[in-house]
Amino acid sequence: MKAVICEAPQSLGVDIRSKPERRPDDLLIRIRRVGLCGTDYHIFAGNQPFLAYPRVMGHELAGTVAETDARSAFREGDLVTVNPYLSCGQCIACRKGKPNCCVDIRVLGVHIDGGMTEYLSVPESAVLAVDGLTYDQAAMVEFLSVGAHAVRRGQTQFGDRALIVGAGPIGVGAALFAAMSGAEVTLIDTSPQRLRYARERVGISNTAVVDEGLEAYLVERTDAEFFDIVFDCTGSAKAIEKGFGYVAHGGRYVLVSVVKDTISFADPEFHKREMQLIGSRNATSEDFARVISAIRDGLIPTDALKTHSFPLFDLPSVIPDLIANQGSVLKAIAEL
Template sequence: MKAVRLEAIGVLATRDIAKPVPGPDDLLVRVEACGICGTDRHLFRGEFPSKPPVTLGHEFSGIVEAVGSGVSGFAVGDRITGDPNIACGRCPHCQNGRVNLCRSLQAIGIHRDGGLADYVIVPQKQAFALPASLAPTHGAFCEPLACCLHGIDIAAIKAGSSVVVLGGGVIGLLVVQLARLAGASTVILSTRQASKRALAEELGATATVDPSASDVIGQVAGPDGLVPGGVDVVIECAGVRDTVEQAPRLVRAGGTVVILGVMPQGEKVEIEPFDLLFRELRVLGSFINPFVHRRAAELIASGTIKVEKLVSRQVSLDEAPQVIANPPGPGEVKVLVVPSGTR
């Protein structure tokens, strides 16, 4: 079978490798679609810990082709989405319900072979059913949506809240929809790209701002801004220095900042601790997706979260390394890799 292999930092290629064999508690899944994530680019550049050589791809869904002898609840032909983050269940963090902080966390597509391939192995405890009627490509959005759900959960958005979303990529556009579902009456998205601002408004943003036009702080929180004095919640989804530094300055006193975007490991930002103290801001990190993958699958399956317009293009496994090795194109939201057998 074909697989996109990270052979070493900066070395990525599509290879022919052996088709995997499921263990007793595993599903063998024929991949229908797998999203290319910003984390894949970080992995390629050595900016996020991984264990090459490994097949990339952690945003995937597909059809069960074989099941192990100990599997129950799944059958050949089922469509599933896989939660890639496998916790040990034994360490202190796991015992305290903080499975995303597991000391021995293993992620499909990062530490073990992932979904940028014709087939992927998914432990049955990591699999969640999707309806047969669902568009094959939509299941690949469950994993990024689950990460967004965790961020929304810890943001504790209340009915009538005001929210700023920094970043117009797939994460930002999913967060816009979730913030509205959580009850926010004002959701403002900030991004430089006009096409993404238009899409955000179509998906539920009440307003958008262009950070390249003028100061975002003034546009949002200034005396003549959209929400003078600042918003209740800021969710940083871009994973870049400028937006991380902007986030505390956009929120009101007593408000909440959630860092959801992934910056390269080791990169630093400047934040004024006195401001955090004096205005008693909550600044929270949101890491992956503990206990929310089933909810994400249900939101995708029901059509409550709109994903069709988030697909910028579909590419083959052969084309995937070139996509990962380069920055996203202008206006690009999500590139899906669709193996040749399902194109």
């Protein structure tokens, strides 16, 4: 079978590998769609902190069950998605019901090879049925779950003024679920093109470009009180540091991004606000279930979220254009 392999930063190719044998308690999945994530772009660029090369990328997956056994809850041909965060089940985080930050976590496409291939053998416990969804929708469940998890981590509630920094897929997902939680959402980004798309196609009404006029806009929008909850979804250390100043007194700051850099902030400003600084990593089965339900109920504009598609094994030739035109790319989905 074919697989897309990132051999090293800036080096992406297609190789032939043996079709995997299904392991005990696994399902063999025939991959049908793979969403491209910011993590994949970071792997290609060489700035993903948890990865060793070479690596088969891909963790936003949709497929059909190709092989199972009689004891399984699944049958051949079932449409599924995959929770790519494979946990140990025994560490302190797992014992506390937080497998998304397992001490020995193995994330498909990051710590171990992922789904940019024709077949993948994964534990049945990581597979979720998504009957009623399309292939494209099934491939969107994971990234939307990351946004939903961040909103849940921040205890977002009705009446909150929520600022989402970064209008990429994770930021847009966080904005959608924050709005579902009753928050008043503002979305900011450096790209006017991304913001226009989020406003006109996705339905996120309040947006602002990060420029010299941003501070005045945020002051006016919040009566100079700033935001009950701020989500950073940028992948930029400078943006994360700037975001501390957008949090209201008594507010929460949720860091969804992961960067290699050391982050610093002014301790007096942090203390006088009694700010809560919250890390949000990956997602849990609870978040996946919420997202699947929201898509089935028509609450997510999935048709608007997908902006690009192409055959998976064309990715080595396609990815430079996707990176060069990030302003027009919300969610690119590779097809098999």
